[in-house]
Amino acid sequence: MAVTLVTDRAPRRKVGDRHHRGASRWIVLALVTLAALAMLVPFVFMLLNAFKSPGDYSSSGPLSWPSEFYTKGLTTYWTEVDFPLKFWNSLLISGSVAVLAVAVSLFNAYALGIGKVKGRLWIVGLFLLANMMPQEALIYPLYYAAKQIGLYNTQLSVIIIFTVVQSAFGTYLLASVLGTFPRSVLEAAALDGAGKWTVLRRVVFPNVRPTLAVLLIFFFIWTWNEFLIPLVMLIDNSTQTIPVALASLQGDRLMDAPTTNAGALISLVPAVLFFIIFQRTLSRGITAGAEK
Amino acid sequence: MALTETPAVPRRPATRPESARPRRKPRDGRVGYWLYLLPGAVLFLLVIGVPLGGTLYLSLTKWSGVGDPTFIGFDNYTRLFQDEVFWTSFKNTVAMIVAMVVVPTLLGLLLAAVLFDVIGRRFRPRTAAALRAAFYLPQVLPVVVAGIVWGWILRPDGAFNSLLDVIGLGALRHDWLGDPDTALPTVMAVMIWVQIGYPIVVFMAALQRVDPELYEAAEVDGANWWHRFRSITLPQIRPETFVVALTCTIAALKVFGPVFALTRGGPENATNVPSYFAYYTFFKKLQVGYGSAISTVLTLIIIVVAALFIWLQYRGERQNREV
The missing domain is CATH 1.10.3720.10 (MetI-like)
Structure with a gap:
């Protein structure tokens, strides 16, 4: 990318600066566009081969245009892994985690940011630390405990774990947001005799709803894309999530190149759809995270 | 905006601060907030605190996941x-x-x-x-x-x-x-x-x-x-x-x-x-x-x-x- 830099370097003197940039800006645009297109090449490869028959693939290779519009790879993957069930598992887990983790984050942050309970800095620090913790440091005891209490291989086990993991981040973020909540508003509400629950429900919640929406989407997508804990906890066809299902078929006899690509394509579609749907909220949210 | 939504009828008139000292918080002040931290704290302890302690302890043992772990001190680290x-x-x-x-x-x-x-x-x-x-x-x-x-x-x-x-x-x-x-x-x-x-x-x-x-x-x-x-x-x-x-x-x-x-x-x-x-x-x-x-x-x-x-x-x- 250093090339972009050089081509855009305007002349030292002010005179002619604008004129020069007028020409070089097209070179910059071309280079950046080229880089952006290079980012998409793997997707092109995937699309090209997801609709190719195995015979076509072995005779004319991965770069050829499919000789026929072959959809059996897609349907094979769809039925073999029972994709609708995997989709439901992912949706159930991510949806539950998003809602529960936002609720837990809000309660925690209410006590920390507005209640300003004693030792709150340490508590927030603890949550931040928990968020950075490698999951390997928790996984074996969690796996063992889940087996003991009969939660192993259930979606509930993953939901509980990620509710806590995600709310660790949510608490950290929301506590600092609520820390700046105008005291006068809270005091006025207290003067009106509103209790803590009423203040949370009627004053704080409506005010931070946009931030909560962003957290909800983040938690949903993060949980959707999680891998290690679902891989360890969900071993069964009936409980696995979309990424785990694809990964556990890796190297399987069923997974020739076209089926692998078809499976990857099906697995990527929901994530891309969520991204398109939530894009506006997300680009606002990323900054909210960065500013804290 | 949100203020208009607060109920007109006070829920707990007894703790309502007098107008003479409007900036004072009610007596139960911060204690009540701990209740809101409770669910999060319990979950946190169960899903992060205890397993982390477990991993720390297990790192001092030899164990295959079945039966009882054998304590071996810092052998794993050496x-x-x-x-x-x-x-x-x-x-x-x-x-x-x-x-x-x-x-x-x-x-x-x-x-x-x-x-x-x-x-x-x-x-x-x-x-x-x-x-x-x-x-x-x-x-x-x-x-x-x-x-x-x-x-x-x-x-x-x-x-x-x-x-x-x-x-x-x-x-x-x-x-x-x-x-x-x-x-x-x-x-x-x-x-x-x-x-x-x-x-x-x-x-x-x-x-x-x-x-x-x-x-x-x-x-x-x-x-x-x-x-x-x-x-x-x-x-x-x-x-x-x-x-x-x-x-x-x-x-x-x-x-x-x-x-x-x-x-x-x-x-x-x-x-x-x-x-x-x-x-x-x-x-x-x-x-x-x-x-x-x-x-x-x-x-x-x-x-x-x-x-x-x-x-x-x-x-x-x-x-x-x-x-």
Whole structure:
């Protein structure tokens, strides 16, 4: 990318600066566009081969245009892994985690940011630390405990774990947001005799709803894309999530190149759809995270 | 706005403060707030506190996961520091930091500045937004799925080698992930592809809050693009750069999914990383004590790195204020 830099370097003197940039800006645009297109090449490869028959693939290779519009790879993957069930598992887990983790984050942050309970800095620090913790440091005891209490291989086990993991981040973020909540508003509400629950429900919640929406989407997508804990906890066809299902078929006899690509394509579609749907909220949210 | 929604009828008139001292809080003040922390605290203890303690304890034992663990003191740690695989995995972590932090942050700064400053302003902002989306796309996908696609592309008979053939570089055909010499650089390249969108999006958002007058003033003074980049863009978005560097470093230390999907740590541990090493030791070798020791060391390293980052930022902020 250093090339972009050089081509855009305007002349030292002010005179002619604008004129020069007028020409070089097209070179910059071309280079950046080229880089952006290079980012998409793997997707092109995937699309090209997801609709190719195995015979076509072995005779004319991965770069050829499919000789026929072959959809059996897609349907094979769809039925073999029972994709609708995997989709439901992912949706159930991510949806539950998003809602529960936002609720837990809000309660925690209410006590920390507005209640300003004693030792709150340490508590927030603890949550931040928990968020950075490698999951390997928790996984074996969690796996063992889940087996003991009969939660192993259930979606509930993953939901509980990620509710806590995600709310660790949510608490950290929301506590600092609520820390700046105008005291006068809270005091006025207290003067009106509103209790803590009423203040949370009627004053704080409506005010931070946009931030909560962003957290909800983040938690949903993060949980959707999680891998290690679902891989360890969900071993069964009936409980696995979309990424785990694809990964556990890796190297399987069923997974020739076209089926692998078809499976990857099906697995990527929901994530891309969520991204398109939530894009506006997300680009606002990323900054909210960065500013804290 | 929200004030109008508060109920007109006081729920607990008894604790209502007198108007003579309106700023005083009710007596039960902060105690009541602990109740709101209770569910979170219990969950936190059960899902993070206790398992973490468990891992710490298990790291001092020998255990296969069945029967009772045998206490062996620090034997796992002495073994760990003599284990070549362990050192290899941490050496590979440094490579992951290069691929997931250093390169994406530097490239991200440059691309974000170019997208925002040149393309966003000399062309339509929509062009910049579309290009940004292309860079960001890998970030929204399950990284394991992307890893599986890349794994196929880089196979000896995969699309990348065919592409080399087509452009006349067939001599370079190679088993990119299967050769211990090329596996790590190849995984690094994939990680740059995965990671690059995150800094670009954060930095572009950060640039929006920089006062455009700063740039205009600099332009009037005859500062060229590179000067403006160095003396306005970089210092102005320092806080975001810091957050990106910290979060990406933590992610690089923890990286698991891509390694699992691309190489399973192989060949010959050439791409092994601590988290995969721990996973493999736990669930494939059934050496729970040893796996716990690996996880504990990784946790400690992450805490130290995070503390170091936060200390650096704190120091930087203080120096800025003094200047």
